[in-house]
Amino acid sequence: MTNQEIAKVLYEIGEYLEMQGVVFKPRAYEKVAETIESLQEEVADIYRRGGLKAIEDISGVGVSIAEKIEELIKTGKLKYYEDLKKKTPVDLSSLTQVQGLGPRKIKALYQKLKIRNLADLEKAAKAGKIARLEGFGPKSEENILKGLKFVKSSGGRFALGSVLPDILAIRDKLKKLEEVKRIEMAGSVRRRKETVGDADLLVISDKPKPVMDYFVSLPEAARVLAHGETKSAITLKNGMNVDVRVVPEESYGAALSYFTGSKDHNVMLRQIAIKKGYTLNEYGLFRGKAGAKGRLVAGRSEEEIYKALDMSYIEPEMREMRGEIELAQKNKLPKLISYGDLKGDLQIQTSWTDGDNSLEEMMNAAIKNGLKYIAITDHTKRLAMARGLDEKRIIQQMKEIDELNKRLKMRGARFTILKGTECDILQDGSLDLPDRILAKLDVVGVSVHSLFNLSRREQTERIKKAMRNPNVDILFHPTGRLIQRREPYDADMDEIIKTASETGTILEINGSPDRLDLKDEYIKKCVEAGVKMTIDSDAHNIPHMGVAVYGVAQARRGWATKNDIINAWPVEKMLSFLKK
DNA sequence: GCCGTTTTCGGCCCGACTGTTTTCAGTCG
Numbered sequence: 001m002t003n004q005e006i007a008k009v010l011y012e013i014g015e016y017l018e019m020q021g022v023v024f025k026p027r028a029y030e031k032v033a034e035t036i037e038s039l040q041e042e043v044a045d046i047y048r049r050g051g052l053k054a055i056e057d058i059s060g061v062g063v064s065i066a067e068k069i070e071e072l073i074k075t076g077k078l079k080y081y082e083d084l085k086k087k088t089p090v091d092l093s094s095l096t097q098v099q100g101l102g103p104r105k106i107k108a109l110y111q112k113l114k115i116r117n118l119a120d121l122e123k124a125a126k127a128g129k130i131a132r133l134e135g136f137g138p139k140s141e142e143n144i145l146k147g148l149k150f151v152k153s154s155g156g157r158f159a160l161g162s163v164l165p166d167i168l169a170i171r172d173k174l175k176k177l178e179e180v181k182r183i184e185m186a187g188s189v190r191r192r193k194e195t196v197g198d199a200d201l202l203v204i205s206d207k208p209k210p211v212m213d214y215f216v217s218l219p220e221a222a223r224v225l226a227h228g229e230t231k232s233a234i235t236l237k238n239g240m241n242v243d244v245r246v247v248p249e250e251s252y253g254a255a256l257s258y259f260t261g262s263k264d265h266n267v268m269l270r271q272i273a274i275k276k277g278y279t280l281n282e283y284g285l286f287r288g289k290a291g292a293k294g295r296l297v298a299g300r301s302e303e304e305i306y307k308a309l310d311m312s313y314i315e316p317e318m319r320e321m322r323g324e325i326e327l328a329q330k331n332k333l334p335k336l337i338s339y340g341d342l343k344g345d346l347q348i349q350t351s352w353t354d355g356d357n358s359l360e361e362m363m364n365a366a367i368k369n370g371l372k373y374i375a376i377t378d379h380t381k382r383l384a385m386a387r388g389l390d391e392k393r394i395i396q397q398m399k400e401i402d403e404l405n406k407r408l409k410m411r412g413a414r415f416t417i418l419k420g421t422e423c424d425i426l427q428d429g430s431l432d433l434p435d436r437i438l439a440k441l442d443v444v445g446v447s448v449h450s451l452f453n454l455s456r457r458e459q460t461e462r463i464k465k466a467m468r469n470p471n472v473d474i475l476f477h478p479t480g481r482l483i484q485r486r487e488p489y490d491a492d493m494d495e496i497i498k499t500a501s502e503t504g505t506i507l508e509i510n511g512s513p514d515r516l517d518l519k520d521e522y523i524k525k526c527v528e529a530g531v532k533m534t535i536d537s538d539a540h541n542i543p544h545m546g547v548a549v550y551g552v553a554q555a556r557r558g559w560a561t562k563n564d565i566i567n568a569w570p571v572e573k574m575l576s577f578l579k580k
Numbered sequence: 581g582c583c584g585t586t587t588t589c590g591g592c593c594c595g596a597c598t599g600t601t602t603t604c605a606g607t608c609g
Contacts, residue, residue: 017581024592028581062582100598102607135606139599354593354609384594385609449609450596 001044001073005237007037009072009081010065012092016084018103032060035356038543044073059356091117098147099486100140108135122148150487157195158240159483161513161550164189167199170220170242177214179207182252186259190316192553194483194516198241200259208246215244251283253301258282264321265314272309272325280305317556322524334527336556337565342548344373344567344574346443347422347476347508347536352397353378354386356541359400359417363408365542367415373571375420375443376401377476380432382424383449391437394421398440416571418442422476424449429465431472438471442575445508447476452489459491467496467505473578474534475500477510477517485514493522500531504579506566507531509558511551512538523558532577533560534567 014029035058036043046054047070055066072078088110094117095106109115112133113124121144124130131141167189175183180203184190187200205211212232216224221234225241233243247255258266258281273280278287284299285308298304306313311328315336318324327333348362349355355362359376366374376397379388389397401417408415420443424432431438431446438444446466454462466472478496479488500507507526510517518526518533526533535551537544555565562568566577 025581027592031582060582064581100607104606135600137600143599382595383609384596387593453597 001076002237003036003039003043006043006069006072007033008093009078010036010068013068013081013084015092015096015103016081016088019088019107021104028060029065032058032065035060038541040543043069047073089116094118094151095121097151097485098144099150100143100147105136108133118148118151157197157484158238159513160189160192160194160196160516160553161547163196163199163238163240166220166236166238167201167242170215170218171201173218174201174203174211174215174244177211179205179211181205181249184256186256187261190260191262191319192317192550192557194519194554196240198243201242201244202252202256202259203244203246204249204252205246211246212244248283249300250296251299253303253305254280254284254299255282257302257305260316260319262320265319265325268321268325269305269309272311276309278308285309315556317553318559320557334559334561337552337560337562337568339549339552341562341565341568342371342535342552343570344371344375345537345539345545345548346375346418346420346474346534346567347377347445347510347538348374348545349378349386349422349538349540350376352376352393353383353388354540359397360404361542362539362545363404363415363417365545367413369545372414373416373418373574375418375445377420377422377443377445379449380421380423382426382432388424388432389421391433394433394437418571418575420445422447425462425466427451427454427462429462431466431469435469435471438469441471443474443578444472445474445476446472448480448489452480452486454489456490456492459489460495463491463496464499467499467503470579472505474506474508476508476536477512477515477538478507479517479519479522481517481519482514483516488517494525497522497525497529497531500526501529506578507533509533509535509551509555509560509565510538511535511548511554512544513547513550516550516554518554518558520554520557523555523560527559527561527564532566533564535565536567 010029010033014026018026052066052070055061055069068078068080088107090106090110095101113129115121115124125141125144130136130144131138167185171183171185174180182204184202186202188196189199203211208229212227212229215232216227216234220236222237223235225233225235230246231243233241235241270280273285278285278297279289285297285305286294287297288294298308303313312331312333314324314328345366350359350362351357379386381388381390398419401419405417419441421433421441423444423446425446425448426432467475481488507518509523535548535555537548539545566574
C-alpha cells in the first residue's frame, strides 16, 4: 500500500466521521492523512523497519490510528473503514470534488434521494429534485450543476504534479534493465503540460520481450491493456494509462518528436518537410513523397531532424504552436530558464503559521537544496485558520531572522534569510498589516484568500489597489485557481499585468502543483510586457520545497528566460530590483 | 483521536461566506 492510498483512506474516514457529526476526530484523521501524503519515506517501509512503534512516531499518529495503518499495510483493508462505508455507501472522492458539497450534504442527498455518485447527482439536479429538498434550494441546485460541469471538464486528465513522480519512478525502474539501451518520456508529460491524459515511454532495445514482460508485471500496474513486443500499456491504480513503445535506434528522434507532440506542432513540421521535398513520420525524415520509400535523411535524434528542416532545436515545453516554429526558422528562439537556475525562493511558510517545519529547519533544507536565499512569508492575521501573524508576532519573527542571519554570517555561510510576509488583501484592496510594518520587510508578497466571488470590476480594482502600495513587491498566486478544483476568481489579468508593468510589481509563478499560478499563457504575456516574475515553492514543509521545479516547467512553457525571473538572480541584484 | 518545559484531562487554527432560513448549518480556507 502506497502513502497516497493510505492517505486516501484516512481522508475518507475523516469525512465519514464528519457526516456523523463527530467533532475533532475528523481533523485528527485529516491531519495524519496530510502528513503521510507528503512523507518522503513509504509508511510500509517505516513499518517494516520499526513496526507499530515507528508508525506512532509519525506526527499526529497515536495508538488508534497506528493500529489502523498497520491493518491497512498488513491486509490491504481496514474493517473500521469498510464499516463506515457500508453505512453510507457513496463515492466520496468524486462527490466531494463538486464545489459546495461536503460530507453533511452528501449524507443528506444519500438519505433522501439515494444519491451515490456523480451520475445520480446529475440526474436528480436536472430533474429539479434537489431544489425541493429541505436545506437545499434553487441556488444550491444551480451550483451543483455548475460544479458538476467543472468536474466533468477536468475529468480523465491528471495534474502533472500528481503523476510525474510515478512516471519517473517507472522510467527509472526500466532504465536499470540491461536490455534497455535508452529510455525517455514523451507526450504531454515531456512538454510538462499542467494536466496530462496518459504517459508515453520510448525505449531503444534489441531484446524488447523481457523489457515488456517486466513492464506489464510492475506492481504499479492495476491492469494490463496491451502486451506486445513494440507496444505495451498498463493502467495505474489512479486510472492513468502508461504506454511503452520500443522503437529502432535510427528512428528514435523521429519517434520522440512524433510522440511528444503537440499534434499541431507536428502537423506544421510535416508541412515544412513537404515544402522541402521530404516526408516526415514517426520513423524519420525521408527524401521524396510519402510511401515512395525514399532515403532516410534524419531520424536518430530530434536535433538532426530540426536541423535538416533548417530550424533550431525547439524545447519540448515550447511545442504548442504559439509561434515557436517561426522563431526557430529565424534562429531567434529565447534561451529558456533552466531547471537548475533558481537561486532563491520567495515564498516559504513556517510553523509560525500553518507550515509544518520551523524557520530554522526550512533554512537548513534550503541550504541543503543549494539555494542562496529564501524569504519567510507567513500568513497574516486575517487568515485565522492559519494562525496568521499580527503586528506583534511578525516583529518577533523579524528578530528571530536577524539572529539566524547573524549565526549564518559567523559560520561563514553564504546564505540569506529575507524577512517577508504573505499579507492578505482585504476587500477594499487595503492590506492586513500596516504600512509601517511592511516597510520594514525585505519582501512583501500579497494575496487574495477571501471573497473570491466579487464582481470582475471589484476584484480587479481590489488587486490593483494592493499592487499600487509602494511597499508591495510581489502578487502571490495571482489568479487564485486550483487546478481541476477551483476556477480562478474573476479578474482582468490583462489589466493586472499592465498594472504590474506600471508599478514594478512582480507576479508570482507559484510552483505548487495544484496551483501553477500564473499559468503558461499569462507568463508569456508577462514576458512580452517586460513584467518580471518569481518562481516560488509556497512550501509548507521541507519535501514541498522541491515543487519549485513545476514552476520552472511552467515558466519554460511561457517562454521565460533567466532574465525574466528575479529569483534566478543573485540576492543583491534581486533586492535592488524590488520597490524601494 | 491526539497531545502536553503551562496540562495525562481538557482542550483542539477560527472567521467569513452562502444559501437557506428568520437564526443558522454547512463549507471553505
